[in-house]
Structure formats: structure tokens, C-alpha cells
Amino acid sequence: MSSLEDEIKQLEDELIKTPYNKATSKHIGRVKAKIAKLKDEAVNRAMKAGGGGEGYQVKKSGDATAVLVGFPSTGKSTLLNKLTGTESAVGAYAFTTLTVVPGALEYKGAKIQLLDIPGLIAGAAMGKGRGKEVIAVVRNADIIIILVDVFNEAHFDVLLRELYDAGIRINVPKPDITIKKSAHGGIRLNAVGTLDLDIEEVRSILAESKMMNADILIRGNATQDDLIDAVQGNRVYIPAFIAVNKVDLVDKERYLEIEHDIGERFGSPPIMISAYGGYHLEELKDAIYDCLGFIRLYLKPHGGEADMEEPLIIRKGSTVEDVCNKLHREFVQKFRYARIWGKSVKHPGQRVGLTHRLLDSDLLSIIVEH
Template sequence: MATIEDEIKLIEDEIRNTKYNKATSGHIGKLKAKIARLKDDAVSRAMASSGSGEGYSVKKSGDGTVVLVGFPSVGKSTLLNKLTNTESESAAYAFTTLTVVPGSMEHKGANIQILDIPGLIAGAAMGKGRGKEVIGVVRGADLILLLGDVYNEKHINVLIKELYDAGIRLNKEKPDITISKRGYGGLRFNTVGNSSLDLDDIRPLLADNKIVNADILIRGEVTQDDFIDAMFGNRVYIPAFFAINKVDLVDKETLDQIDKDVTKRFGRPPIMLSAVSGYNIETLKDEIFNQLGFIRIYMKPVGGKPDLEEPLIIREPATVEAVCMKLHRDFVEKFRYAKVWGPSVKHDAQRVGLAHGLIDGDILTVVTRP
């Protein structure tokens, strides 16, 4: 009996063997949607079958959550220990980590939660290995650190494929697509800006998903794959970056080649580090801070001096309203105005409203009604 993987492969072969043009775009789209549905169903079944296993329900904490994703034995547990002083068991054999181990990293005033999860393997999204238990944890991350080592860096693309199959889109903005179902009236299709998709491209996809009456609005350039994702509605869009561990175990020529290979394949260089020796750990901490989009806002009480020792950490895009909400919602409800000193204003002590955008290093005073 054919497995889901076999069925998916047959459809993928048909897509590869079908020449793409305007006449075949609808058919190819239906095939892509069928693959997406098969993968989605398989992942859903795997997630449901895993239950709520011990160690896999982790409450998010701190200013942001980073998940370490890699194959078994690439050094995730050792790296967690180095970043957070958490005692996650590490050893030179696969699957040392059997549960999700959380740690807390303090850096530049930010409290960042780091999660060490069991290593992923090929087929993890479909439930192989411990993939079914950890996919849900990864989907809830604010940032993903894809960790390889000098012996398996060529396999990072396998990790990316597993995350993609689980509905996780890396380093991609969520496409601006709205599908509003209606009870009658057929399909009404509108675009804002340049879009290569038209109604003929998406009508077969909608029909295949039993959507015959709907208002569709697309803003900006989107692909057929983006539209399929929007139909399913359960994709998550998470920033990610790469690091290569154990660089102290090979020579410089090998490291240069790894750096060149990873940069060529993924469009950005990896951070080369050694979790054991601590090499480049501070660089990694800085990159985590930057990738999370943190900025530091220094609060100044009315008539007082600013607290320059303990900044308020907030993620971009940051507004006065976002700061008020982080402090307490009463600051929004009783808000009168704010004063800002720093790079986001034309002059010091400038009065601003809730919508004002803040920049790293700003000093802020919030004035409220009694």
C-alpha cells in the first residue's frame, strides 16, 4: 500500500514533468495544493498522536523565545549551557536531549528564553523520530537558530525542508492575502499593487477547496504557493539564521569552504562557533539580540532622571503604545501624551502620541491622566 510520502513523490514528479505556462498554471496549482493538503494532514495526525508528552509543554517567558533546531549531536545542549548556564545533559551520542530544556540568557538588558529541543531528522514533520513532539514548540518561537556542525553542514537544507513541511516559513514576510468567504455571489478578485496572479490562476485552487463564493484581495506580489498557504491559514512566519558548531575541530581551509557553501546556498553567512571553547559565543548573543529586533528604551519618570541602567526591551516596530502596553494597559487607557529624548525626534523633550515610532536608545516619559 502506497504511503503518504509515495503519493507526494508521484505528484511532485508530475509537477516536474509538466511544462509551466498559462494554460497549465491552474493544473500545477491544484497539484501543489494537493501536496500541501497531504502534508498538512500528515503533520496534524502526527501532532495529535503525540499527546502532551512530558517536557514538551513549555510556557514562553522573557522578552523573546529562541529555539535551537538541528540534527542530533550537533551540540545544541552544550550551546544552551554556554549561553544560559543551564545544565542540559550533553554527550557524544544521538538524542541526549529527550525533552525540551529551557534556559534564560541575559544580554544587553534583554531576558531571552532559549529552548533546546530533541534533534530533528529527515521525516520529522511527518512524525519520524521525535519530530511530532517538537514541531509545536518550534512553531511558537520568535526566532529559530538552525545549528549544524562542521561534519553535517550540507544537511541544513533537510532541516529547512522539515520545517517547511510543518507549515513553518523561514525569513519570509506573511503575504498580504485576504480570503473572505460569502454565501453567494461567486468570486470577486481584487489586487493592490503589482501582482502576477489573476483569477484564472487561483480559481482551480479555490474550487478544489470548495470555495466558490468569496472576496479575494491581494496586496503586493505573491506566488501561487503563497496563495495556497493563505488558503490553509495555519502557516507561521519566523525569522531564522544559521550557525556552524565545532569549528575548532577542522582546519581554516575547511572552515572557509563551509562558510562559502552555506552563504551560497542560503544567501547569508553562518556564524562559526565552538560551544565547547566559547569561540564566537558573544557574537552569537549579539546576533540573537539583533535578529529578534530588540531595541532599548530608557524610561524617565515625570520630573525625574532617566533610568540608564535597566532599559525596557521591546521588539521592532516599536511605538509609544507598545511600550505603554508592556508597562500596563492603564498607561494606554489614561494616556495624555509622551515626551521623547533621542534619535526618533527632531528635538529633545518633543511631545508625541501613541503612534510615534521609537528608535533604540530613546528616552521616554509617559504622562497620564490621574
């Protein structure tokens, strides 16, 4: 174990031994901030050591990218083959997949890029195994499918910890925290809504990053961990769900026990599948589609009839500008205005600009300069 990992372990032990109360909150905040800095340092060191590795640079394609994350030999390659028809090597031994293997899943009109990556192991975030390359691919995905099997289902918390240590936040919204450094004036905290953090906790966390003068604005509540993440500034927030593979190898009692246990610990029930037997793969496709938050958009050429047969598939929260970029980059350069019929506007045919956010089943007409 490196001295950096030793130091992290000592600080984590100290946190476990320190009861949280008003008197200790300032100290706990500072220790947490120090751990976060050291972990980032360890991850960055691992990322720089040895470069990227052949086969790990995957260009994103389609409407969204989903990545399969799991231990070696949980059936990721078999699942990718069944869902996409991609020929990813399959074997009954660890580390069959040595590079990232992309496949394409077409479902409900959406084109989803599905990535099979080498199995994660404990310590991956710190660069063990092929951790540094794998983590870089995961951070760039739109959703994460955490794949475990019926023989290691209880270890999904190890995967979650590796993702957390690599700055990946699962199924949580990004906290609305703005930090503006200043030359003087100390730490000034402003909050919109109820905030459990007090100014002393904030000062102790920022002091660990040698930030003594700053304006902090927090909208909504936030924890010490949220503030530390905002200070570090390199976190990614990605939706995820758990799929349990090889369920055809256990009896009904064990099946239900695994389903209940993961549902309780993860906060939502897993998708129970058999990649080899094809069990519940349609339900898995539904879960992928729903997790990606797709909406349908119908396009109407200026002065023409709307195409109601083949909707354009876009992500929830997309703007008119996002659609223009998806159709052709010149649409943004020559954009004049757009008209919309649907739930995102107050009246049919309303005129909107590039920043307008679209809703499911909107009908859109884009008017450009000729």
C-alpha cells in the first residue's frame, strides 16, 4: 500500500471513530475534505501513469451511451452479444474482455451505444488492474448498468465505492452550489432555502483547499459531501441501475431473496435477468430506455407537413439548439426562430429561440436563413 493510501486509510479510520455532533462537525468536514483531496490526487496519479491504453478511446455515437460495469466474469460480454449482436469474446474465466467493445442497441426508435468494458476490481479507481482506462470510459457515459451475478450480488457496494472514489455520483442530482473566489472579505455564505451547514463547517472545508476568500451560494439544502464535491469541481452525476445476471442458476427462494436484498440496499429493485437464457431482456431494454430519459420530437418542415411517423429521439431537458446541432451544425449558424406545437409552449405555433426546452411529443418547425 502506498503512503498516499496509508494516509487515506488513517483519515478514514479517524472519521469512523469520531461521533458526529455540533462540536465535531467542523473537524469532520475538514477531515472529509482532506480525504477527498488525497483520493483525487491518487486517482490523477493513476490516470497519468501509463497513458490511456489501446482500445479504450471510444467515440460516442447514437442518441446516448450506456456502459456495462461489473466484476470480471459476470456475463457482460454475453449480455452485449444478446442485446446488440456484437461479437464480444466470451469465456468462463476472468478478464475475457481486454478492451472496450462497443455495440449498438436500437430500441423504440432510439440508437443506444452499449459499451462492454473490462471487469472492475477493488482498487480500480486508484489504478489497479485496468482501472484508470475503464473509469475514464465510465465517466463519459450517459447511464451506467451495474451488472452483478447471483454468486457475487452482495458485492455491488464494492463497485459503487470504486465509482464514488473516481468522482462518479450515482442517481443524485448535481447540488446547486456556486463558489466564486475573491481577493478579500473572507468566506461569505448565502443560502436559498433551508441549509443545515453552518459557516464554520463551510470555512473548515474550504480551508483544506487554501480558499480563504470566496462567495458561496447554495440553493436548496446541501451536505458537507456536496460542498466538498463542488470545491473539487470534477464530479460527474450519472443515472444507474443494477441488473442481476444468471438468475436461472438459483431457485425461486434465492431469486426473491437477492431481489429484495438489493432493492433494500440500493434503493430501487434490480432487473433480474439471464443473458445466456434471454430471460427478462425486454424488461432490461425498457429499463435502459427509461433510465436514459428519452423523449419523442416530431419535425415539421417550414411550410410542409409534419412527419408523425418517425419521431426524432432526444434526451429529456434538450433545447432547440440541441436539436439543431443534432440535425446539422449549420442550423445553429443560420437559425432565425422556431415554432412549437405541444406541451412546452403556452399556445400552438408559439415562436421560440434556441434556449427553449422541449417536452415529449412536441412538434417543432425550425426556420433558418436561406
